[in-house]
Amino acid sequence: MTDLSREIVYQIYPKSFQDSDGDGIGDLKGILEHLDYLASLGVTMLWLNPVYPSPQRDNGYDVSDYCAIDPMFGTMEDMEKLIQEADRRGMKIMLDMVFNHTSTEHEWFKKALAGDEHYQKYYFFRKGKDGLPPTNWESKFGGSCWKYVPELDQYYLHLFDETQADLDWQNEEVREELKKILRFWRGKGVRGFRFDVINLISKDAFEDDFEGVGKRFYTDGEQVDAYLQELRADALDDTIITVGEMSATSIENCAGYTNPDRKELSMAFSFHHLKVDYENGDKWTDTDFDFMALKNLFNDWDVKTEALGGWNALFLNCHDQPRSMSRFGDDVNYPDTSAKMLAGVTLTRRGTPYIYMGEEIGMPNAHFESIDEYRDVESLNYYDILKEKGHSEAETLSILARKSRDNARTPMRWSKDGGFSGGDAWIPDARRALPSAEENLQDPDSVYHYYQKLIELRKESPAIQQGTTVPILEDDPQVYAYRRVCPDEEIVCLHNFFGEEAPIDLDLDDYSLLLSNYPQKNETSGLLRPYESRILRKSA
Ligand code: GLC
Numbered sequence: 001m002t003d004l005s006r007e008i009v010y011q012i013y014p015k016s017f018q019d020s021d022g023d024g025i026g027d028l029k030g031i032l033e034h035l036d037y038l039a040s041l042g043v044t045m046l047w048l049n050p051v052y053p054s055p056q057r058d059n060g061y062d063v064s065d066y067c068a069i070d071p072m073f074g075t076m077e078d079m080e081k082l083i084q085e086a087d088r089r090g091m092k093i094m095l096d097m098v099f100n101h102t103s104t105e106h107e108w109f110k111k112a113l114a115g116d117e118h119y120q121k122y123y124f125f126r127k128g129k130d131g132l133p134p135t136n137w138e139s140k141f142g143g144s145c146w147k148y149v150p151e152l153d154q155y156y157l158h159l160f161d162e163t164q165a166d167l168d169w170q171n172e173e174v175r176e177e178l179k180k181i182l183r184f185w186r187g188k189g190v191r192g193f194r195f196d197v198i199n200l201i202s203k204d205a206f207e208d209d210f211e212g213v214g215k216r217f218y219t220d221g222e223q224v225d226a227y228l229q230e231l232r233a234d235a236l237d238d239t240i241i242t243v244g245e246m247s248a249t250s251i252e253n254c255a256g257y258t259n260p261d262r263k264e265l266s267m268a269f270s271f272h273h274l275k276v277d278y279e280n281g282d283k284w285t286d287t288d289f290d291f292m293a294l295k296n297l298f299n300d301w302d303v304k305t306e307a308l309g310g311w312n313a314l315f316l317n318c319h320d321q322p323r324s325m326s327r328f329g330d331d332v333n334y335p336d337t338s339a340k341m342l343a344g345v346t347l348t349r350r351g352t353p354y355i356y357m358g359e360e361i362g363m364p365n366a367h368f369e370s371i372d373e374y375r376d377v378e379s380l381n382y383y384d385i386l387k388e389k390g391h392s393e394a395e396t397l398s399i400l401a402r403k404s405r406d407n408a409r410t411p412m413r414w415s416k417d418g419g420f421s422g423g424d425a426w427i428p429d430a431r432r433a434l435p436s437a438e439e440n441l442q443d444p445d446s447v448y449h450y451y452q453k454l455i456e457l458r459k460e461s462p463a464i465q466q467g468t469t470v471p472i473l474e475d476d477p478q479v480y481a482y483r484r485v486c487p488d489e490e491i492v493c494l495h496n497f498f499g500e501e502a503p504i505d506l507d508l509d510d511y512s513l514l515l516s517n518y519p520q521k522n523e524t525s526g527l528l529r530p531y532e533s534r535i536l537r538k539s540a
Pocket of ligand 1 (some may be wrong): 058061062196197228319320528
């Protein structure tokens with residue numbers, strides 16, 4: 001059984017990590033060039049976003065063949081080499097399994113479209129009602145989630161883009177096909193799987209939703225547990241680490257999916273904490289984040305998940321989210337300090353931390369200024385939707401600049417002059433250039449070296465790995481703070497989320513400072529400086 005509390009996952013968005021052949025698109029050989037950099041950071045597992053053949057409508061989340069490598073990323077030999085070379089440096093590989101839907105270019109879907117009823121049963125083909133789609137549900141990328149196929153006089157379901165057709169997991173053959181894919185990659189030495197939007201796989205009732213956009217009919221459906229248990233029993237085991245991406249779920253459900261007794265998943269990603277800058281639940285708004293909501297969510301999830309025996313994936317960044325430093329920190333006045341403070345949050349909580357490419361060098365948002373710079377299908381759709389809703393060009397661009405997924409997808413900044421590709425990158429560089437990886441490596445006080453120290457600390461601290469979480473200073477409007485307590489050790493973590501000083505009313509006489517994001521220590525002071533983070537240990 002792997003000890004999840006000792007794992008630290010690094011997420012690579014292959015398209016933007018390192019281009020080895022000058023075509024402007026990152027690739028597997030590019031990743032190979034940086035394995036030493038990753039190993040010296042101290043991470044134990046590398047999660048790669050999809051690298052399978054795909055029309056790239058949704059950057060690889062529209063898979064047309066699950067057991068091959070898209071030539072734009074390299075070859076199967078490159079992948080095998082990557083697995084071996086990572087393993088030699090003590091890192092495992094985790095692949096992304098997009099099993100809620102396939103690309104409409106997948107051979108199963110092509111056969112279904114050509115009239116093969118066997119394959120039509122792999123998907124949800126349904127008759128419309130009175131000239132309307134089967135239900136009024138909306139796609140997560142905007143518009144109806146049903147696409148009409150005139151030749152069949154039927155609609156098919158796509159919860160995401162219309163080129164991402166949902167698979168019907170009720171069909172046992174579909175489940176068998178998916179297990180074969182897992183076995184294939186295990187045979188190659190892959191040791192982890194990330195399951196894309198996995199709590200959407202059980203669609204029980206196709207009814208119009210008069211209260212919302214359909215989510216409640218397909219989120220955390222009745223069969224999700226049973227399907228996950230079957231996948232695990234037939235195609236996985238204790239040596240494999242799995243993480244499920246959960247859309248709009250609850251603590252109870254996540255704890256259930258990840259409680260080891262239930263034999264479903266190792267851990268789960270949830271997103272409530274990344275919705276604290278939505279206005280009335282609407283992502284596409286230009287709003288500051290609500291700190292108290294964020295802190296209450298951290299506290300609630302950590303305490304309740306532990307009580308229910310579950311395990312969380314800890315993250316503030318991924319390929320679908322704006323950069324945390326621009327979002328919850330200050331990328332103009334306190335870039336390094338706030339990036340380090342946020343690193344302390346991710347790396348000292350209960351769960352398995354995930355670091356997203358570039359986070360460890362303090363990469364900010366893209367700060368794009370024109371729609372021509374965006375590539376993401378969701379952002380491009382919402383550009384039109386927001387304008388249709390009456391927003392001006394300037395307002396629309398300002399909302400996209402805050403919320404677009406492309407914020408996380410700009411090329412990794414390896415050196416002062418970029419260093420991602422010898423050619424024209426598929427997406428522009430972030431407009432705000434902060435220290436590159438090279439500059440980070442040279443500076444002992446850099447964000448990179450702070451991540452390294454946090455990782456070392458985590459690896460040697462039983463309380464950070466396994467301790468109980470006890471929230472403190474719960475009403476403080478500026479500081480997020482907690483104790484991590486286990487029989488042999490007690491840790492206190494204090495994080496000031498603002499650019500102003502924060503007084504702290506705590507007796508820390510018995511504690512000594514382990515790590516702080518300010519070079520000049522002031523461990524006894526009852527005042528946290530702007531974005532200051534302190535990690536202390538109770539003296540024995
Ligand atoms: C997940 C992925 C996202 C993708 C979507 C549809 O949320 O992380 O990038 O667009 O699923 O597959």
